[in-house]
Amino acid sequence: MAAGYGELLRTRHAARLLTGTLVGRLPNATGHIAIVLFTRAEGGSYTLAGVLAAVYGLATAVGQPLLGRAVDLRGQPRVMLPAAVLSALGMAAFAFVGIGSLWAAYAAVAVAGVFTPPLEGGLRALWPNVLGREDKVHAAYALDAVAQEVMFTVGPLLVTLLVSLWSPGAALLVINVIGVLGALSVVVSRPSREWRSAPREAHWLGALRSRGLLALLGSFFFVGLALGSITVAGVAYADDQGQASVYGWLMAALGLGALLGGVVYGARQWAGAPERRLRVLVGLLALGYLPLMFTPGVWPMCVLAALAGVFLAPSLACAFIVVDRHAPRGTVTEAFSWLVTTFGVGAAVGTGVAGPALEWSGTAAGFAVAGAGGVAALLVLLGTVRVLADPVGGARVAGSSGGSVESDRNGAVEPGFSAGHQA
Numbered sequence: 001m002a003a004g005y006g007e008l009l010r011t012r013h014a015a016r017l018l019t020g021t022l023v024g025r026l027p028n029a030t031g032h033i034a035i036v037l038f039t040r041a042e043g044g045s046y047t048l049a050g051v052l053a054a055v056y057g058l059a060t061a062v063g064q065p066l067l068g069r070a071v072d073l074r075g076q077p078r079v080m081l082p083a084a085v086l087s088a089l090g091m092a093a094f095a096f097v098g099i100g101s102l103w104a105a106y107a108a109v110a111v112a113g114v115f116t117p118p119l120e121g122g123l124r125a126l127w128p129n130v131l132g133r134e135d136k137v138h139a140a141y142a143l144d145a146v147a148q149e150v151m152f153t154v155g156p157l158l159v160t161l162l163v164s165l166w167s168p169g170a171a172l173l174v175i176n177v178i179g180v181l182g183a184l185s186v187v188v189s190r191p192s193r194e195w196r197s198a199p200r201e202a203h204w205l206g207a208l209r210s211r212g213l214l215a216l217l218g219s220f221f222f223v224g225l226a227l228g229s230i231t232v233a234g235v236a237y238a239d240d241q242g243q244a245s246v247y248g249w250l251m252a253a254l255g256l257g258a259l260l261g262g263v264v265y266g267a268r269q270w271a272g273a274p275e276r277r278l279r280v281l282v283g284l285l286a287l288g289y290l291p292l293m294f295t296p297g298v299w300p301m302c303v304l305a306a307l308a309g310v311f312l313a314p315s316l317a318c319a320f321i322v323v324d325r326h327a328p329r330g331t332v333t334e335a336f337s338w339l340v341t342t343f344g345v346g347a348a349v350g351t352g353v354a355g356p357a358l359e360w361s362g363t364a365a366g367f368a369v370a371g372a373g374g375v376a377a378l379l380v381l382l383g384t385v386r387v388l389a390d391p392v393g394g395a396r397v398a399g400s401s402g403g404s405v406e407s408d409r410n411g412a413v414e415p416g417f418s419a420g421h422q423a
Contacts, residue, residue: 005266008139013130013191018144020189021123022151023182024084027091027175028116029155031056034175035094035109037159038168044099052109057348059113061341065207068118068337072197072330076122077187084183086115088176095169112176117183121336124320126191135269141320142266145313149258197330207335212326212391215384217338219282219377220319221346226289226373227312228350229357230254233366236358237295246298253302257309265314274321275388279381281318285311286374292367308370325391346373 009015032053039049063083070079090112097104127140162171186192207213231251238247270277288308295301319339327335350373357365381388 005139005143005263008131008136008143011131011136013189014140016189017123017126017130017186017191018140018147020182020185021119022147024117024119024179024186025151026155026158026182027087027112027179028060029151030159030175031060031091031112031116033156034091034159034168034172037163038095038172039099041163041168042099048099048102052105054348055106056109056113057344059110060116061113061345061348063114063116064118064121064337064341065334067115068121068334069207069331071118071122071125071333075197076192076195080117080119080122080183080192081180081187083115083117084180087112087117088180090115091172091176095172098169118333118337118340119183119186120340121333122186122192124324124336125197125332126195129195130191138269138317138321139266142262142313142317144320145316146259146262146266148316149255149262149313152255197332207327207331207338210326210328210331210335211387212384213323213335213338215380215387216319216322216326217342218384219380220339221342221349222373222377222380223282223285223312223315224343224346224348224373225350225353226286226346226370226377228347228352229354229366229369229373230289230292230308230350231347232351232354233292233358233363233370236363236366237301240295240363241298243298249298249302250305253305254309254312257306258312259309260306261310262313262317265317273389274318274325275385278315278318278322279378279385281311281315282374282381283378285315286371286378289367289374290371293364293371295364295367322388326388 009018035053035056036049039052044052067079067083090108090110094105094108094112097108099105123144124141127137131137131140159171159175162174166174234247234250237250238245285308288311291304292301292308294304296304320336323335323339324332350369354366354369357369
């Protein structure tokens with residue numbers, strides 16, 4: 001298992017691109033936390049802090065697919081580095097302006113969100129060029145999903161450390177400077193400079209004209225909703241137990257489960273069409289969320305949380321493959337960015353729905369939202385079997401790690417996939 005990931009990371013450019021992308025995405029992974037801490041330190045209310053964080057999240061959701069489309073049209077360096085700089089300047093403006101002028105604060109966090117560079121989608125577009133082999137690309141998707149769990153665990157810890165050592169404003173500045181450096185590391189690399197999207201058909205819908213992609217986005221909206229509701233229900237559960245630290249244990253258990261699941265999933269090759277495999281994985285994911293409604297004691301609950309997380313990273317990794325198979329030619333970065341956006345919007349909706357559910361019927365109802373989200377995600381996949389059975393993508397011409405390839409497709413030839421289907 002470790003040897004397989006080691007071989008992948010020893011491939012030229014692979015470790016640099018993965019590390020640079022994770023570092024570059026640090027501002028996005030920690031932005032909502034940094035905004036809340038800074039707003040509270042400036043004397044703002046929790047409501048104001050929440051609204052500012054929501055504006056940042058919604059702006060990011062709007063910007064990701066738009067910037068992803070720009071990357072497909074103009075290449076990675078010409079879009080991602082300027083976007084990273086503008087996003088960092090937005091957060092710097094927020095740090096200097098504070099909440100004295102609310103309109104300026106809203107505008108600053110909106111700019112920071114809209115211009116968050118689509119590094120996540122960009123990396124997945126690069127993997128086939130860098131790794132070449134289908135099995136390596138699929139393992140990279142799994143490693144990417146695992147690395148995200150690490151980032152979303154380490155990132156908040158780094159923010160709180162910077163706040164304690166310096167100040168919330170300094171944390172905003174430092175995190176975003178680090179993010180720009182990460183983006184710079186990616187875009188000056190040879191694979192990023194030489195990557196070109198496949199020729200694309202001019203269409204105002206872009207990637208969204210793929211029915212298969214729309215089906216996948218519908219499903220992962222509900223997966224995001226499930227996760228968002230768990231973050232709120234977990235706080236209520238910790239309050240019930242009278243120990244604030246319980247929330248940290250629950251989230252750590254959820255992350256640990258996802259980490260282990262992703263490592264195991266990516267360590268082997270899987271036969272059969274990924275669309276069929278995704279239905280199984282999302283079904284198991286939904287099954288893992290349902291027992292959380294029983295809200296047992298702390299340690300059994302942590303075990304249930306770990307089990308609930310096991311199939312998250314595998315589901316994401318498999319979804320990345322399905323996105324690549326269903327994105328119309330020339331739209332792969334945009335398509336991946338839509339997945340990020342939909343997942344994030346679902347999580348935001350989940351946090352909003354869980355609150356009233358908790359007030360109406362207690363902690364179990366909050367976790368019931370997560371279970372319902374998982375079941376809804378599965379039902380969407382089951383209801384769109386025929387749509388997902390027909391990938392649209394043309395085959396990628398896999399190049400060497402340094403060569404320029406005039407395509408953005410994976411070309412993973414699996415049962416049910418014909419390289420002749422084109423948008």
